[in-house]
Structures are given as structure tokens and as C-alpha cells.
Amino acid sequence: MILIFWEYFKREFEISISQATDILSQIGFFMWIMVLFPLALGPDPDQLKQFGIAIIWIAAFVSIVPAYERLFSDDYTHGFIEKALHNAQPLGCYAAAKCFCFYLVTTVPLLIILPLICLMIGINSSLYFEIALSLLLGMLGMTLLGGIASGLVLGARRAAILGAVLILPLSLPILIFGTMSGLALMESEPIKPHLYLLIALDLCLIVISIPAMQLGLKNAIENDS
């Protein structure tokens, strides 16, 4: 099981590298949302600091949500999911490897430019690691939600926007605990309780999402043939 997970992961990673522009444009999108907010809110540093964390989270969500549609759609149109169905391991293994790789290649670049973003909106750089940690936990949950939605809408018309409409309401708990951890950070309160809640959410989603994605993919194949 672990071996084939690793094989799927390697395949995904190679494909992601060959399509690096997708990741770059998504990061560019994130950057631009972050640039637009200070321009619209005005340059008052106190105000920016107050809204900064919330803006980072919303920008991260908004920039990533349209990308979930391509999570399974390429493999679906190219017939790879059918191929994976005949491999020895269940489809959930494929879906999990796919989500994990997607999570890494989208979140790591986000964390790389995060210091720059912190500088831009005037958040103290000593808080970087805590913010990065909460984002890392939050985006894992988001990717799993994205996987469920992407599996569900696979093969549907206008799947990207339909997926986004499905994901965003479900992402509220992640957004709330994520931004609360940031606000606690700003006011020098302990952030651990919020991080633990994020971890709990992630663990629940790991359990739910893998069978859910497996069902979604199987259903898509049946409707296709």
C-alpha cells in the first residue's frame, strides 16, 4: 500500500513539475489579492495589521479554490482513473496520494512568499512561523475538502465554479479557527487551542475524505462509460 502510494505520489510530482506554470499563476493570484487589499483599505498600518491575518487566509482560500477542479479532472479525461481502478490498491490510495502531492506543491510556495506578505502588511516577522504553521494545518483541511468536492463534481459541466460553491461553506470552520489563531497571536494570547482544533478538523477530514473521494471517482467513471 505504501509502495503504491509512493508511486502515485512520484507520478503526481513529476506532472506538477512539468506544469509548474499552474502553481506559479496561482501564487501570482494570491500575491495580487494581497496587493489589492492594502490599496483598497488605505495605507494605515494599524488597520492593515488588524485585518492582515484575515486577509491572508481569505486570499489563500480564494486563490486555491479554483485550482481544486484540476485535481482529478486531467486524470479523468485522460482515462487514468480507470487505469488506477485495475491496480491492486483501492482508488482511495490514489486519491490520497494525489491530494497529498497537491497540498505540498500548492502550500509550500505559499509559505515561501509568506515572509514577503507579512512585511507588506506590517505583521511582525517574529510571528511568521506561527502563522505558517496554522496555514499549513488549514490548507491540509482545505485540500481534503477540495478533493471531496472535486470528486463529486467530476464530469459535471462548469465543474470549477460548482466545486467552489460546494467547498467554501464547508471551509468555514477552518477559516474561523485559522483566523482566530492569528488574532490570538496578535494579542500575544496562547494559540495552541486553535491549532489543536485545526489538527482535529484535519484528522476528521482525513478519515471522511478518502472514502468520499473514492466513491466520487467511481461514480464519475460509471457515468462516463
Place this chain on the structure above:
Amino acid sequence: MVALQSIEDELFLSKVSIFRGHKLIVDEISFRLPAGGICLIQGPNGAGKTSLLRVVAGFLPASAGVLSLGAHLFNPIKSILPIWYIGAPFGFHPSLTAAKNLSQIASMRNLSLPIDDSFRIKDFADQPLRTLSSGQLQRLALSQLLLRKDSYTPDLWLLDEPNSALDSYHCLILETMIEEHLRSGGRVIAATHQPLCEHLSPEIIQLEARK
């Protein structure tokens, strides 16, 4: 005492019907496929050849009817009988090279790359897949059947139009390959418009177009 399912047992499709929406596409088709047997599904466009193959592959549940292997129900997804479904789209990723795509499939199914390059994959091994012609793509897809494993198992090959884009030389290679596969106890079900392995006198399933 329940008899164990054996890989050598006869594959039996009993009165399989397929509906798409409210439309009946395949009506009560039955056939038997013993180990070493070949079966051709023929019929005009839209007669349900691919649908029938996809039912055997387990992609599509049959609306009615039973698939069995020996005395047991046949579940293609969890079967002891390894299945290769070769039909467009072939499951390759267009931005990777041909060689990379093939080696990924091999490592995913724990197989090793073939020694003999019957379909001459080397000619285009380093090209990204999107630059290949449909014939080359088909050759690459068929060369998955040549991937080797440590111990031999008589796989079930489901071929959807396997020779539609091949030149006459590679058609011949395909026929030799199928012949060898059957001789060692494998099975083949192919949906095709063109003649395939006529000298082996395959069982022919004729599907009718429905209005």
C-alpha cells in the same frame, strides 16, 4: 466446503443487458470465455461494443445479468484475474514522455519493462505524449501488455479497437502477441470493426444497432 475460485475457470457472461438512461443498448448478451479463449465483439457504431467491454472491465455496472468466473461471481475490480483494459483514452499524461508514462504504469502494477520492443517504442520514447500520432499512441498503449512480471498469470485483455490506427506491420505484431497470450492460457475480448486474428477462429458476438 466451498470450492475456491481458480484463475483457470471459465468466464461467463449471462444475459447481460445495459441501459443508458432509458435506452437499452445491449440486450441479454451471453457468452463463455474459457482460459485461452478469444472473443470478438462486432457491430455498427453505437451498438454498445465499448459499453459491453466496460462492463467486463468493471467501469460500468451491468443493468441486468451476471458475470461469473467458475462457480463464483466475477467482480472485475477485486478479481484474482488481472485485467488490462486498453481503449481510448489510454490513461497516459500528455505532458510526460512516452517512456516515462510506460515506466510509471509498470511500477504502479509492480511489473518490469519489456526487453523486446515489439511496438518500436524507442522511436518516440523521449517525445512528450501530446506530440505522438494516434498510431504511435496505440502502439504505446498496446506495449503495456508486454510488461513482464515475476510469475506468469493469464491476464484478461480487454481491447477496444486495438488495431484501428495501426499500420499493417504492427497489426501483424499485435496478432502474434495475442496468439502467444492465448497459447499460454490468457484470454482476450476485443471490440473491433477490422478483422483480428481470423485464423484463430474467434467466437464472434454480433451486437445490433438500436433505435
